[in-house]
Amino acid sequence: MKFPSPVSVQWIADFIGASIIGNEQGFATGINELHKVEKGDLAFVDHPKYYAVCIHSAASFIIINQVAEVPPGKALLVVPEPFEAYLSLVRHFRPFESSDRPISASAVIGKGTVIMPNVFVGNHVVIGENCLIHPGVSIYDHCQIGDNVVVHAGTAIGGDAFYYNRKTARDVWFKKMDSCGRVVIESDVEIGCGCTIDRGVSHDTVIGRGTKMDNMVHVGHDVVIGKNCLIAAQVGIAGVVTIGDGVTLWGQVGISKTLTIGDHAVVLAQSGVPGDLEGGKVYFGSPVEDAGVAKRRLVWLKRLPELWDKVKRLEER
Numbered sequence: 001m002k003f004p005s006p007v008s009v010q011w012i013a014d015f016i017g018a019s020i021i022g023n024e025q026g027f028a029t030g031i032n033e034l035h036k037v038e039k040g041d042l043a044f045v046d047h048p049k050y051y052a053v054c055i056h057s058a059a060s061f062i063i064i065n066q067v068a069e070v071p072p073g074k075a076l077l078v079v080p081e082p083f084e085a086y087l088s089l090v091r092h093f094r095p096f097e098s099s100d101r102p103i104s105a106s107a108v109i110g111k112g113t114v115i116m117p118n119v120f121v122g123n124h125v126v127i128g129e130n131c132l133i134h135p136g137v138s139i140y141d142h143c144q145i146g147d148n149v150v151v152h153a154g155t156a157i158g159g160d161a162f163y164y165n166r167k168t169a170r171d172v173w174f175k176k177m178d179s180c181g182r183v184v185i186e187s188d189v190e191i192g193c194g195c196t197i198d199r200g201v202s203h204d205t206v207i208g209r210g211t212k213m214d215n216m217v218h219v220g221h222d223v224v225i226g227k228n229c230l231i232a233a234q235v236g237i238a239g240v241v242t243i244g245d246g247v248t249l250w251g252q253v254g255i256s257k258t259l260t261i262g263d264h265a266v267v268l269a270q271s272g273v274p275g276d277l278e279g280g281k282v283y284f285g286s287p288v289e290d291a292g293v294a295k296r297r298l299v300w301l302k303r304l305p306e307l308w309d310k311v312k313r314l315e316e317r
Contacts, residue, residue, distance in 0.1 A: 161221030
């Protein structure tokens with residue numbers, strides 16, 4: 001999430017009750033989580049496993065619960081509970097806004113766009129020209145949709161990320177990490193019935209121009225899908241996945257988190273993707289491998305009873 005304008009690190013420290021180590025004169029341009037941080041961003045870390053990773057990431061400002069050496073130009077904001085400090089900033093800059101009407105007064109709807117009955121369009125949503133939004137669609141706050149987009153019935157765009165902070169010392173182990181990112185759907189996209197596209201935790205979930213999604217597809221938080229992709233029914237994509245241009249995912253493909261699929265890759269139906277995939281190849285299986293290799297293996301597996309019978313006959317001679 002980008003701030004409306006740069007915010008001084010001193011103001012942030014005062015707001016969350018932090019002491020500053022390092023650059024006291026800096027200005028933060030936004031707040032972001034570790035997988036998506038950019039220069040100028042404010043991030044948080046509260047586990048020793050990730051201290052060094054976060055401090056040496058692209059983030060310029062780090063909310064942390066441990067005094068540490070800080071690289072030149074950066075600042076640590078030391079507080080007892082970095083997660084709570086993060087939440088207080090999110091709620092300050094992206095507060096929850098209720099809506100008492102189906103289409104918010106702050107939403108911007110482009111010329112020629114048709115909104116069918118029983119659609120909810122939240123606060124600060126932008127929808128481009130010549131779109132068609134079918135009945136029962138929900139578009140949450142701050143989402144952006146380009147031109148010539150079709151969204152079919154029952155789809156939810158911009159739901160919160162499935163992202164929790166775990167502390168077993170609490171009675172309730174999993175505390176929600178509030179989502180302040182957006183969903184950005186580029187022009188000429190079509191989204192099927194009953195799809196769910198989660199907003200980014202603090203960055204954007206992006207669906208690239210010309211991409212077509214079938215029914216009942218789930219897209220997790222901070223996922224970036226490239227241009228002109230085809231995604232068939234019941235595909236599930238976990239958080240922080242990057243999918244290149246021209247990728248095809250056939251039915252019931254499951255994709256694990258924080259991985260990359262290269263341009264023009266094809267993943268055949270009911271495959272499981274646990275890691276990065278090189279572009280321009282066809283994959284199959286769970287876990288996936290080159291489709292040609294996987295299919296030959298299946299052929300040999302089917303022949304095992306026949307081969308076993310041959311071996312038994314040879315032994316009986």
